[in-house]
Amino acid sequence: MMDNKTNEKIRAYFEYLLDNSTAAAPMWNKERILYGVPNKWNYIDGCMITAVLALYEMTGEERYFQFAKDFVDFFVKEDGHIETYNVKEHNIDNVNAARNLFYIYDKTGDEKYKTAITQVRSQLDSMPRTKEGNFWHKNIYPWQVWLDGLYMAQPFYMQYETRFNHMENCLDSIHQFENVVRLMKDPKTGLYYHGYDESREMYWADKETGCSPNFWVRAIGWFCMALVDTASVIDESLYYEFRFLTKTLEELVDALQPYQDKSGMFWQV
The missing domain is CATH 1.50.10.10 (Glycosyltransferase)
Incomplete structure (x- = not known):
């Protein structure tokens, strides 16, 4: 197990990442920022948002859920379409980020997230x-x-x-x-x-x-x-x-x- 000092350092770094990140320019996916490439739906962000939602579950601090939802909403539009995601690309990595949609759908009840889930699920039918x-x-x-x-x-x-x-x-x-x-x-x-x-x-x-x-x-x-x-x-x-x-x-x-x-x-x- 990690000592308290190490845990505090990790938590501080995590907060630093969130404070300095948006869905358009996430600090943890810095290569896109460095190369000036627009962000798109991807598994790296998906893993990070999974971590943010896990921290929300642990702490109950609403700001973590709000960060995750705002991040996802950058891509998931009101009609449930996922911006920058292409089913026909048949990239298995792009399925991962959709796992977070189940959690956000359950908490909000907003059908756009279920529509987005169904869109990603359709990729597996033609994969x-x-x-x-x-x-x-x-x-x-x-x-x-x-x-x-x-x-x-x-x-x-x-x-x-x-x-x-x-x-x-x-x-x-x-x-x-x-x-x-x-x-x-x-x-x-x-x-x-x-x-x-x-x-x-x-x-x-x-x-x-x-x-x-x-x-x-x-x-x-x-x-x-x-x-x-x-x-x-x-x-x-x-x-x-x-x-x-x-x-x-x-x-x-x-x-x-x-x-x-x-x-x-x-x-x-």
């Missing part, structure tokens, strides 16, 4: 898939599955299906996790390779397995959180599927332990 059934990472990365893509799409997918679609495709979400375990898990270490290319055409893809050559702890972290966040929104009737997600997480956390430095940090590659 290209591997032959095994997993979403491609992006149109520009055909036949590829990346660990981070599970985090970007599956918690949203599971939550939508559970809440708004009578759980029709919940097992499809689970199946995509099962494919990752089967195709991307290293049997020797228990770790997961960052990428998988079903076509075996990418220069980094092993011609036999289709996997990339390295274990990347950031990608493994994304996958851990995909398991956590998907399990947190799955319906209780899917007990065995829930246990599959939690067991997969437990095994992965155990597999990571030998790669933790004495400082407490994990090796990056």
Whole structure:
């Protein structure tokens, strides 16, 4: 656990970011500011707004919710259209930010957020898939599955299906996790390779397995959180599927332990 002094420093930095950020120019996505590129709907902002909403839940301070809502409203217009978001781009990263819309919809009851949720959900209907059934990472990365893509799409997918679609495709979400375990898990270490290319055409893809050559702890972290966040929104009737997600997480956390430095940090590659 972190000491109080460290916690205070983190909180102060967080407040600094919020005080100096707008949806048009967020400090945590500084590359866009430096290069003079207009901000657009993206997963980096989505993750940060998830953190802001979590802080609101912890503290009850209304200013955090208001910041998150104002940020989202910069993109989500009154008719529910998401400015700068393009379904046909088929970028799995762009699904992530829509997770925050569930929370804001529940708190406000404003139907524009549900309309926006439905717009993002429509991307998954036309999203290209591997032959095994997993979403491609992006149109520009055909036949590829990346660990981070599970985090970007599956918690949203599971939550939508559970809440708004009578759980029709919940097992499809689970199946995509099962494919990752089967195709991307290293049997020797228990770790997961960052990428998988079903076509075996990418220069980094092993011609036999289709996997990339390295274990990347950031990608493994994304996958851990995909398991956590998907399990947190799955319906209780899917007990065995829930246990599959939690067991997969437990095994992965155990597999990571030998790669933790004495400082407490994990090796990056």
